[in-house]
Amino acid sequence: QVQLVESGGGLVQAGGSLRLSCAVSGRTFSNYVMGWFRQAPGKAREFVAAIRRSDGYTLYADSVKGRFTISRDNAKNTVYLQMNSLKPEDTAVYYCAVDRSSVRVGVAEYEYDYWGQGTQVTVSS
Numbered sequence: 001q002v003q004l005v006e007s008g009g010g011l012v013q014a015g016g017s018l019r020l021s022c023a024v025s026g027r028t029f030s031n032y033v034m035g036w037f038r039q040a041p042g043k044a045r046e047f048v049a050a051i052r053r054s055d056g057y058t059l060y061a062d063s064v065k066g067r068f069t070i071s072r073d074n075a076k077n078t079v080y081l082q083m084n085s086l087k088p089e090d091t092a093v094y095y096c097a098v099d100r101s102s103v104r105v106g107v108a109e110y111e112y113d114y115w116g117q118g119t120q121v122t123v124s125s
Contacts, residue, residue, distance in 0.1 A: 002026045002114045006096050009119030012086055016123070020081040022096030022116055033099040034072060034079040035112055038092035038121075045095070047107040051079060059105045064090075086123045093118040 008020040022034065035050035049060045049070040058070055069082040079096060097112035106112070 002028065002098065004096050004098060004114055004116035006094065006116040006119040009094060009121045011122045011124065014086060014088055014123055014125050016086050017082070017084045018086065018121060019083070020094055020096075020119060020121075022079045022081075024077040024079075024098060028077055029098075029100050033101065033105050033112075034070075035097045035099065035106075036070065036079075036081045036094060037097060037109065037112075038090075038094045039118075040089075040092040043092075045109060047109075048094070049081060050099075050105045050107070052105050057105060059107065061107075083121070086121075088123050088125045091121060091123050093120050 003026045004024055006022045012018055031054040033052050036048040037045050038048050039045040047061050051058045051070045051072050067085045072079045095118045096116045098114040099112045
């Protein structure tokens with residue numbers, strides 16, 4: 001059993017910053033990929049960013065590139081998403097996810113095996 005617990009969401013004004021955290025516990029794997037997705041009201045869940053635990057390789061959606069930074073602390077089995085220059089269109093529930101495969105950093109939901117419960121991020125204009 002693998003548990004993912006997100007934290008750090010909240011309400012922020014446009015232009016502000018937030019940092020999300022996702023801690024992985026339970027049965028863990030030596031190498032895996034951790035990703036962040038988000039789902040805005042009335043929209044499909046979309047890929048935001050991902051990082052490979054073994055070498056720190058990262059991948060970002062175009063919409064957040066240059067504003068968001070994903071990082072990890074392997075000793076704590078935790079991944080972070082630093083979100084700067086937030087925009088109202090970043091408002092969504094943010095989910096972290098784990099892909100047990102460490103070979104490829106994917107952007108599709110089906111590639112991820114475990115999901116957190118989500119944390120709300122609201123950006124006011």
